[in-house]
Amino acid sequence: MSVSIQRLEEIKKDFLSKQKVFQKTIRVCCGTGCISSGALKVLEKLRTALKTEGLDEKVKVIETGCHGFCERGPIFVFGENDIFYQMVGKRNIDADVSALIETVKSDKIAQNLLYPDPNDKTKKFVATREIPFYSGQQKIVLHLNGYIDPESIEDYIARGGYVALHKALQMKPEEVIDWIDRSGLRGRGGGGFRTGRKWRSCREAHGSPKYIVANGDEGDPGAFMDRSIMEGNPHAILEGMIIGGYAIGSNDGYIYVRDEYPLAVKRLTKAIEDARRLGLLGDNIFGTGFRFDIRIFRGGGAFVCGESTALMQSLEGKIGEPKAKYIHTVERGLWDKPTNLNNVETWACVPLIINNGWEWFANIGTKNSTGTKVFSLVGKVNNTGLIEVPMGLTLREIIFNLGGGIQKGRKFKAVQTGGPSGGCIPAEYLDTPVDFDTLTELGSMMGSGGMIVMDERNCMVDVARYFLNFLVEESCGKCVPCREGVKRMYEIVDRICNGEGREGDIEHLEELGKAVKLGSLCGLGQSAPNPVLSTIRYFREEYEEHIKHKKCRAGVCKPLITIKINEKCNGCMVCARNCPVSCISGEKQKPHVIDQSKCIKCQICYDVCRFDAVTIE
Amino acid sequence: METDRAKLDNTIAKYGNDRSLLLSMFQDIQREYRYLPKEAIKYVCEKLNIPVVKGYEMATFYKSLSLVPRGKHTIHVCMGTACHLKGAPGVLEAFERDLKVKRGGTTEDMLFTLESVNCLGACALAPLVRVDEKDFGKVNQTSVKNIIDEYKRGE
Numbered sequence: 001m002s003v004s005i006q007r008l009e010e011i012k013k014d015f016l017s018k019q020k021v022f023q024k025t026i027r028v029c030c031g032t033g034c035i036s037s038g039a040l041k042v043l044e045k046l047r048t049a050l051k052t053e054g055l056d057e058k059v060k061v062i063e064t065g066c067h068g069f070c071e072r073g074p075i076f077v078f079g080e081n082d083i084f085y086q087m088v089g090k091r092n093i094d095a096d097v098s099a100l101i102e103t104v105k106s107d108k109i110a111q112n113l114l115y116p117d118p119n120d121k122t123k124k125f126v127a128t129r130e131i132p133f134y135s136g137q138q139k140i141v142l143h144l145n146g147y148i149d150p151e152s153i154e155d156y157i158a159r160g161g162y163v164a165l166h167k168a169l170q171m172k173p174e175e176v177i178d179w180i181d182r183s184g185l186r187g188r189g190g191g192g193f194r195t196g197r198k199w200r201s202c203r204e205a206h207g208s209p210k211y212i213v214a215n216g217d218e219g220d221p222g223a224f225m226d227r228s229i230m231e232g233n234p235h236a237i238l239e240g241m242i243i244g245g246y247a248i249g250s251n252d253g254y255i256y257v258r259d260e261y262p263l264a265v266k267r268l269t270k271a272i273e274d275a276r277r278l279g280l281l282g283d284n285i286f287g288t289g290f291r292f293d294i295r296i297f298r299g300g301g302a303f304v305c306g307e308s309t310a311l312m313q314s315l316e317g318k319i320g321e322p323k324a325k326y327i328h329t330v331e332r333g334l335w336d337k338p339t340n341l342n343n344v345e346t347w348a349c350v351p352l353i354i355n356n357g358w359e360w361f362a363n364i365g366t367k368n369s370t371g372t373k374v375f376s377l378v379g380k381v382n383n384t385g386l387i388e389v390p391m392g393l394t395l396r397e398i399i400f401n402l403g404g405g406i407q408k409g410r411k412f413k414a415v416q417t418g419g420p421s422g423g424c425i426p427a428e429y430l431d432t433p434v435d436f437d438t439l440t441e442l443g444s445m446m447g448s449g450g451m452i453v454m455d456e457r458n459c460m461v462d463v464a465r466y467f468l469n470f471l472v473e474e475s476c477g478k479c480v481p482c483r484e485g486v487k488r489m490y491e492i493v494d495r496i497c498n499g500e501g502r503e504g505d506i507e508h509l510e511e512l513g514k515a516v517k518l519g520s521l522c523g524l525g526q527s528a529p530n531p532v533l534s535t536i537r538y539f540r541e542e543y544e545e546h547i548k549h550k551k552c553r554a555g556v557c558k559p560l561i562t563i564k565i566n567e568k569c570n571g572c573m574v575c576a577r578n579c580p581v582s583c584i585s586g587e588k589q590k591p592h593v594i595d596q597s598k599c600i601k602c603q604i605c606y607d608v609c610r611f612d613a614v615t616i617e
Numbered sequence: 618m619e620t621d622r623a624k625l626d627n628t629i630a631k632y633g634n635d636r637s638l639l640l641s642m643f644q645d646i647q648r649e650y651r652y653l654p655k656e657a658i659k660y661v662c663e664k665l666n667i668p669v670v671k672g673y674e675m676a677t678f679y680k681s682l683s684l685v686p687r688g689k690h691t692i693h694v695c696m697g698t699a700c701h702l703k704g705a706p707g708v709l710e711a712f713e714r715d716l717k718v719k720r721g722g723t724t725e726d727m728l729f730t731l732e733s734v735n736c737l738g739a740c741a742l743a744p745l746v747r748v749d750e751k752d753f754g755k756v757n758q759t760s761v762k763n764i765i766d767e768y769k770r771g772e
Contacts, residue, residue: 035752070741219736314640580758
């Protein structure tokens with residue numbers, strides 16, 4: 001028997017009536033970040049304590065996906081009054097669990113678990129909605145992340161899940177495509193191509209069968225939004241894909257997930273099984289005769305497989321080498337058949353557009369970049385984590401309002417967007433509204449949404465070297481400009497970092513960069529020079545300092561720095577005890593000295609000194 | 618290492634003898650042996666009627682596959698951008714010093730293999746280290762020893 005809208009309604013009623021026995025809900029973030037911070041241990045203790053207190057039947061504890069505020073994990077939120085507890089169990093796990101029980105029993109708020117203002121520690125926030133990190137966001141893609149149990153299809157259905165699918169199946173496929181097109185949705189994976197246009201080309205392409213692919217091979221370093229959607233709300237992706245399948249005329253979908261994301265694989269697998277069980281995947285969905293099924297494919301730890309043609313090669317059981325795109329994948333993709341590939345975040349937008357109408361989506365964001373974008377705000381910013389904001393918000397608003405400014409009160413230097421294909425944007429462009437086109441104009445790109453904030457202690461030449469090294473390792477080696485060109489660029493930048501830079505190196509890098517851009521086959525190579533070219537464009541003086549004066553102002557490039565101990569040293573001996581090569585000597589309570597001939601410049605002494613006595617020159 | 622043919626047959630059958638799922642088969646075999654034994658590559662390729670060289674191509678292209686035996690625990694030091702900026706290179710060096718192996722190497726007692734990885738997607742907790750399936754966030758050079766000790770004690 002096929003699934004019906006009445007059946008969904010029944011599941012919803014049944015689920016909600018079961019919830020009535022609970023007087024309270026606690027939503028526990030079980031995203032990867034909070035799990036690494038120890039959320040599961042606290043959760044286990046909380047469950048035991050609730051049982052001992054006889055409260056386990058009255059309090060519902062939901063293990064949700066990522067809440068976004070990873071910096072402050074483990075996160076526990078009380079459902080009814082929105083009390084936001086952070087860093088639970090970080091200092092004293094038993095005391096914190098007792099505090100949670102107290103809040104359950106008497107709504108007593110534990111002050112020490114509240115989020116303090118990073119710039120004024122005496123000010124504390126009680127409710128989630130009051131915290132600037134959350135209040136500045138507009139969550140539509142992530143609206144259920146942190147609320148639902150990602151392993152419960154019933155929970156998703158109770159919040160209106162799969163209604164969009166039913167609605168779409170009542171529409172004509174062309175009409176669905178028309179809605180997606182008019183919504184202005186652009187691919188969230190990096191390129192920013194119009195999704196509706198892509199779908200239409202694929203529908204009109206000759207050949208069958210046709211395939212649907214969700215790209216969950218989120219390889220950009222510093223980005224984890226796709227992971228959070230896959231782990232936190234997997235059904236949204238499935239629903240989007242089924243709608244896409246119907247619109248394009250495809251019956252088979254694949255989700256390609258990174259090997260590094262085991263939890264995402266687990267939750268997607270469960271979601272697919274549940275959807276099959278209810279008849280939301282399989283034959284005759286909603287009695288319309290439409291058949292669709294989805295399979296998961298685990299990647300093998302190769303960055304280049306995030307590129308669409310390479311991903312399809314990998315799906316075919318080959319190594320992930322990209323192909324030239326003379327013929328688009330919408331015409332000849334997987335097994336040479338028309339294939340429509342979108343990023344998982346794009347797929348998760350689809351049910352929202354169908355549910356709320358294309359006008360609604362088109363009204364969010366800017367004229368040419370509609371909707372919201374999920375960013376991972378990381379690096380040297382106070383509030384690191386995952387945020388979703390409307391397109392067009394400025395970098396300043398994102399970094400200083402939501403992000404709470406730079407850590408340790410240091411100075412902002414640059415923000416890197418777009419992963420290894422993007423670039424570094426300096427302070428003078430902080431007031432730029434963020435969308436697909438403005439970032440490209442600045443020599444960077446949207447990419448998948450990584451936003452890595454750098455401060456004055458980060459060396460831009462070192463950052464360029466970092467990305468080049470990344471690309472040298474990840475280049476598949478198929479075409480020469482990328483395989484050899486990027487390596488040569490790396491060698492030059494490495495030389496500069498080591499204090500062996502020569503006159504003319506910068507010009508040489510620019511020339512090589514242009515050649516690699518022009519000559520490479522796929523997006524990885526074509527955008528590979530971006531991190532170098534953008535840092536030269538905005539931070540040329542740092543390159544020149546390295547080359548001419550052999551100086552690294554950020555104190556990062558080891559051959560160019562000397563670590564010294566100044567007169568502030570009171571001889572506490574902490575640095576000497578921690579030095580891995582025992583090159584620090586001195587008597588107790590007297591200033592210490594570093595033996596420069598032995599020093600490996602690991603900077604542990606700098607990190608452990610509490611008296612500002614260690615300096616990097 | 619002696620490979621169990623019956624087990625290999627099971628793995629191949631699990632994926633329906635489908636050649637396009639070779640990577641998945643290899644990943645399962647690697648989980649079993651902690652690396653991809655040469656005999657296993659040869660056996661699976663012959664069974665699926667794929668040239669053995671294609672199997673090697675696969676095994677050397679994808680980073681998650683290893684042709685050399687790995688230690689009991691694999692330490693992945695994340696080298697993502699956020700981790701890099703927050704001191705991951707120093708953390709990797711600290712592991713190299715303490716374990717006396719270079720990146721990619723395995724300790725003599727076969728207890729640890731040290732690897733770097735280009736982003737584990739927990740950037741808010743940078744620098745991140747993953748040992749087997751467990752993540753350690755905000756690691757610094759001085760906490761490296763504690764992580765190693767935790768696993769040594771478990772022996």
